[in-house]
Amino acid sequence: MSSLALALLLAAPTPPDAMALLRRAEKAVLGESAAYTLRMTVQRPGKADRVVEMKGWKKGDDKGLVRYTSPPKERGTAYLRNAASTWLWLPDAEKVVRVGAKQNFGGGDFSNGDIFRLTLSRDYVPALAGEETVEGQACWKLDLRARDRSVAYDRVLLWVRRDGTDFPVRTEYYTISGRKLKWLTLSDVGKLGARIRPRLLAMENALEAGQRTELRFLAIDDDARLDDRMFSPSALESGQ
Amino acid sequence: VRARALALLVALAPAPAAAREIELGFENFYYRTEETLLNRANLLQLEPQEDLLRGTLRWREDLPHGLRAVFRGYVQRRLGPQGETDWQARQAYVQWTSGDLVTLRAGRQRIAWGSGLAWNPTNRIEAPKNPLNPSLEQQGSLAVRLDVVPFPWAGVTLTAAKREFGGGDAPFAPRAPRGRTGAVRARFLVRDTDLALVLSGGSDQPSLVGLDLGRTVGQVALHAEAAAYRGAEMAPPREDQLFWRVVAGLLWTRGEHLTLTAEYFFNGEGYDDAQNRAWLAALRSPANLEYLAAAAVPFSGGLGMGRHYVQGAWTSRLGNGRWTTSVRGVLGLSDGSVALTPGVQFAPSGNVVVDLDVIALLGPETSEFRLAPLRTAVQTRMRVGF
Numbered sequence: 107m108s109s110l111a112l113a114l115l116l117a118a119p120t121p122p123d124a125m126a127l128l129r130r131a132e133k134a135v136l137g138e139s140a141a142y143t144l145r146m147t148v149q150r151p152g153k154a155d156r157v158v159e160m161k162g163w164k165k166g167d168d169k170g171l172v173r174y175t176s177p178p179k180e181r182g183t184a185y186l187r188n189a190a191s192t193w194l195w196l197p198d199a200e201k202v203v204r205v206g207a208k209q210n211f212g213g214g215d216f217s218n219g220d221i222f223r224l225t226l227s228r229d230y231v232p233a234l235a236g237e238e239t240v241e242g243q244a245c246w247k248l249d250l251r252a253r254d255r256s257v258a259y260d261r262v263l264l265w266v267r268r269d270g271t272d273f274p275v276r277t278e279y280y281t282i283s284g285r286k287l288k289w290l291t292l293s294d295v296g297k298l299g300a301r302i303r304p305r306l307l308a309m310e311n312a313l314e315a316g317q318r319t320e321l322r323f324l325a326i327d328d329d330a331r332l333d334d335r336m337f338s339p340s341a342l343e344s345g346q
Numbered sequence: 347v348r349a350r351a352l353a354l355l356v357a358l359a360p361a362p363a364a365a366r367e368i369e370l371g372f373e374n375f376y377y378r379t380e381e382t383l384l385n386r387a388n389l390l391q392l393e394p395q396e397d398l399l400r401g402t403l404r405w406r407e408d409l410p411h412g413l414r415a416v417f418r419g420y421v422q423r424r425l426g427p428q429g430e431t432d433w434q435a436r437q438a439y440v441q442w443t444s445g446d447l448v449t450l451r452a453g454r455q456r457i458a459w460g461s462g463l464a465w466n467p468t469n470r471i472e473a474p475k476n477p478l479n480p481s482l483e484q485q486g487s488l489a490v491r492l493d494v495v496p497f498p499w500a501g502v503t504l505t506a507a508k509r510e511f512g513g514g515d516a517p518f519a520p521r522a523p524r525g526r527t528g529a530v531r532a533r534f535l536v537r538d539t540d541l542a543l544v545l546s547g548g549s550d551q552p553s554l555v556g557l558d559l560g561r562t563v564g565q566v567a568l569h570a571e572a573a574a575y576r577g578a579e580m581a582p583p584r585e586d587q588l589f590w591r592v593v594a595g596l597l598w599t600r601g602e603h604l605t606l607t608a609e610y611f612f613n614g615e616g617y618d619d620a621q622n623r624a625w626l627a628a629l630r631s632p633a634n635l636e637y638l639a640a641a642a643v644p645f646s647g648g649l650g651m652g653r654h655y656v657q658g659a660w661t662s663r664l665g666n667g668r669w670t671t672s673v674r675g676v677l678g679l680s681d682g683s684v685a686l687t688p689g690v691q692f693a694p695s696g697n698v699v700v701d702l703d704v705i706a707l708l709g710p711e712t713s714e715f716r717l718a719p720l721r722t723a724v725q726t727r728m729r730v731g732f
Contacts, residue, residue: 153666157696177696178731181367188498190538191562198483200458204540204560204567209599213667335446339540340501340533343459344449344493345441 124232124248130272131248131264132226135292135303135323139165141330144172144321148214151316158212163330169337170222174212185211187222188337190256195342202343208258214319215288215309219258226250226264229257240265240276241291259287271295273304286312299326371402371729373420375515378722383629383712385719392719396517397425402729412443416455418483424517437486449493454486457505459531461540461560461569464657464676465611465649467591468544468556468573470527471507473514474649477611477657477676478685478705479725482515503531509548516720525550538562544573552577567597578615580651590614591649595657605661616653616680625651626712651714652680668693676715683715684708701727 136142141163148156158180162172170187174180182197187207194205207219226232230250238247245265252260260282267273277290288311292304303326311317335341379385379392402420409415419435439453460466464477472487489507496502507527529546544556552575560569572592578584595609617625656679661672670691677684689703705723707715 148666150666154668156666178367178369179693179696179699181731188535191535191540199480200456203463203597204461204562204569205597206562206565206567206599208565210601213663333446334498335495338495338498338501339535340493340495341446343533344495344501344503345451 121234122246124234125227127234127246127266127272128227128230128232128248128250128264131266131274134271134273135307136164136326137328139328139330139332141327141332142323143325144323146212146214146216147320147322148212149316149318149320156213159324163332163336164222165332165334165337167228168222169334171337171342172221180212183212184342185218185221186337186339186342187218188339191339192218192222193339193342200345202339215311215317216319216321217258220290220309226262229253230262232264235263237268238265241293243275244268245275271302288312294322298323299328301328365408367404367406367731369402369404369729369731371400371404371420371727373400373402373728374398374724374726375400375517376724376726377517377720379517379719380721382717382719383626384717386629390518390719391428392517393426393428395426396720398515398517399423399425404729414441414443415439416441418486434485436483439486447495449491451491451493452489454488455491456484456486457489457491457503457507458484459503459542459544459558460556460571461542461558462571462593462609462611463569463595463597463607463659464609465591465593465655466571467593467611467613467649468531468542468546468554468558468571470546470548470551470554471505471509471529476515477650477655479674479687479689479703481689481701481703482725485514499535501533503529503533505529505531509551515725527551533558552579565598565600568594569596570594580615584615603663605659607657607659607661609657611650611655611657613650613653613655617651618653618680622651622681629717650678652678652683654679678709678714681713682709683713685715697731699727699729699731701725 144160144162146158158174159176160172160174162170164170168189171184173184174182184195186193192205192207194203196203205218208217211218211221230252232248232250235247235249238245246268248264248266250262250264259279261280263278264274265276267275273295274292279287281287288309290307290309292307294306295302295304298305305323307321309319375398377396379394379396381388385392400420400422405417407415416437416439418437419433421433423429423431435454437455439451439455441449441451443449457471460469464480471489473485475484476482487507487509489505492504494502509525509527525548527546527548529544531542531544533542538561540560542558547553554573554575556573558571570593572590574588574590576588578587578589591614592612593609595607598606656677659672659674661670663670672689674687675685686706687703689701692700703725707718707721709716
């Protein structure tokens, strides 16, 4: 009996290190440095969808730039993130304006922080919280607690596939009082650019039923060589 | 200049385009006018109701080798007995960008620096925007501008410009400052704080030193912009006096729907009570037309006649971004001037945007805004993008 228990114990997958798993999961969609094209669809009950296309660039954990390319009404608008600062470029006014990280990105359900801080490992302390099946996938469950109050959410729950891909499947965002604000599902796994990855991110609002925003990646270049200067407000202001 | 801009357009039109953006528009600026002290005996020859009708064109072409050409302009018909047709190039420039380091731009262009939302005291390059409706498109200045970004945390802008402010949205041409201006602006990002230093000077204007700060605290974006210069820009001459202009404000966004802004403007050159009384007395003098230069205030004039102003704006998005409503207000604390600008924007599709803004000027009869010869304004704009 004891040998059977030992055999079962050895056969069970070894629980991964929570931080290592989180780091692998957060690179699932975009790598360390990337240039991408994205379509954002904002869905609101009883109202027409709002569809915006954009080009984006990401470098490291804290530099990101997104420029709207369509529709004409929003074309040229740009968001820039560098460390803790976020700026908005208003093409009509030709002006750079500072905005908050928790502000909604482009009027959808993602915040600026969600878009530009896809890496959670810097801001949160992860702990392994068990195994669960989510969206039909066997997953590791990670419980992330904020290191300080400056981040967008106080607690994040993250489910990561156990099949060796380490793709995140679902993320839930909570306030300090434990209220769920919204949740993110990552789906449509397939090849895009040089590798296989989730291509569709859908954020749903837990407080307003039916409010949902989709980000569909249309193209990703993981090998983009990006200069740090393109992530500066000075470059944004120069109208490049 | 306009002939050269047109020639540039024609020359570039057949070029192979990497990306092209075209937008056609319609604008109507309706004003109810009055004979005030600033328009004694209808000196400005205004009709009781003035109507400016415009057809607008925005055209941008991204060309190979880092080149970009931009044109923004309009054809305007002033309706009524004085009906006349004119056209203006708001912007007509060519830009060349080398990597992420250097951008060179030459031609008529906007140079909209400064963190202030309604007032930008550090900006001497272009005409001050109308604080009653900062969303109106600004007229550019004829300039050469070089932007260099040597480090991710620093950038420098060098500008040489010819000041010839015109093309405003009023049915008369205000007397505006002219001359040549040179300016340098160095911008830094230090510990998540924006810091910019400005030096500018030139002919027919005092030299100016400016400072610009911006920082985000929680969900509030704070900004402050200050300028110091010696010698008054408004009458009467005060050549040896040092003046300060300071703007401080904030921008706060709540969720996807609501944006609030607030700004305070200290105009050190503005008139105190005694100076204001002297100014009003001068306006009443039949022989003294000197102060009529200020007639355009606040539509396309200077930064203001008073000393203390507060501006606030509330903007709300509805219907998944189709509707945007806003109310802007400017209060002149020195004389009780009040301006209210309710507005609505409707975007039935991603290609079409319609804006309707109304400006109502309130306050005591002799306050700055009530002295403006233009009272109620209705500004309608429609743009169709391709």
